[in-house]
Amino acid sequence: MVLPLVACGGPTDDDVVVFAASSLTDAFDDIADAYTSSTGESVVISAAGSSDLAAQIDEGAPADVFASADVATMDRIDGVDGAARIFATxxxxxxxxxxxxxxxxxxxxxxxxxxxxxxxxxxxxxxxxxxxxxxxxxxxxxxxxxxxxxxxxxxxxxxxxxxxxxxxxxxxxxxxxxxxxxxIADEFNVEAEYPIVALGESGEAFVDFVVGDEAQRILREHGFGAP
Known part of the structure; x- marks a missing residue:
């Protein structure tokens, strides 16, 4: 389930709340469905610009997982300290x-x-x-x-x-x-790296799922490159 950054009602305590870069919207919708089918746990995705999401997290927004469209934005999050994993390009x-x-x-x-x-x-x-x-x-x-x-x-x-x-x-x-x-010609183009991190124990299983085979297959289907 993908929700805007601010949604009426909001997630419940049992939901895994994932803040994801807007470019991940479609892929993470499918990954969330696959994760729920596999584990029975509900996932709520708030998709927006990575910088906006990072600011929300810094202000105390309750997120279990953060998936950014670049490493620089991920590095702004207090306490990450190299724990993020590159999962797509x-x-x-x-x-x-x-x-x-x-x-x-x-x-x-x-x-x-x-x-x-x-x-x-x-x-x-x-x-x-x-x-x-x-x-x-x-x-x-x-x-x-x-x-x-x-x-x-x-x-x-x-x-x-x-x-x-x-x-x-x-x-x-x-x-x-x-x-x-x-x-865009390869000589000018860049490879965007997408890192993901669990912001608490409740997000660790989802992160493991994203770097696993099933989620990686879904990411390839949506055109993302391998990490």
Missing amino acids: NRAEIVVEPGNPHGIVTLGDLADPELLVVVCAEQVPCGAYTTEVLDRAGIDLTPVSFESNVRAVLTKVELGEADAGVVYATDIAAAAERVDGVA
């Missing part, structure tokens, strides 16, 4: 409207001043990865907006509010009928 990709009407084929095309380009804010993982990709390619962009999480970038392109953006390859796969993707 991802790649950046350009998202465009169906049929790619503007003929975008390279990162350099995003610098066209006629295009409406959206990206993640630099303080969130997808924004940090985007900045690194653009720096490697020597491209200076002037986005029309900076979004708080990667799904917000995807949604703006889906709705026609932007011509293109930079998201994760898995986001494009999840919205394959509503957007198209343009690959």
Whole structure:
């Protein structure tokens, strides 16, 4: 079960509460179902930008597990001290409207001043990865907006509010009928590493499940790479 960051009623004491990066939404929904089928334990997933989730945890939000889209955000959590485990990887990709009407084929095309380009804010993982990709390619962009999480970038392109953006390859796969993707050359791309950590004993079994064979198969089905 995936819930927004703030939900009416909230989880019960018996639920395993998982804070997960927004790019993990679809995969973790399936993983939560598989975990519940295997253990009988209910899982509640709050999916949002990794930075927002980290801030919530720092403020005392009751989470049993945190899965981030980058190591830097995970390292902000007090008490983690190297306990996090890398469980998946991802790649950046350009998202465009169906049929790619503007003929975008390279990162350099995003610098066209006629295009409406959206990206993640630099303080969130997808924004940090985007900045690194653009720096490697020597491209200076002037986005029309900076979004708080990667799904917000995807949604703006889906709705026609932007011509293109930079998201994760898995986001494009999840919205394959509503957007198209343009690959970023390997020489400029980065590998996003996803760490996960139990924030208490009640989350340890779920973390073990995520790094296990069944959950790893689900992650591959959603387009994530092996750790």
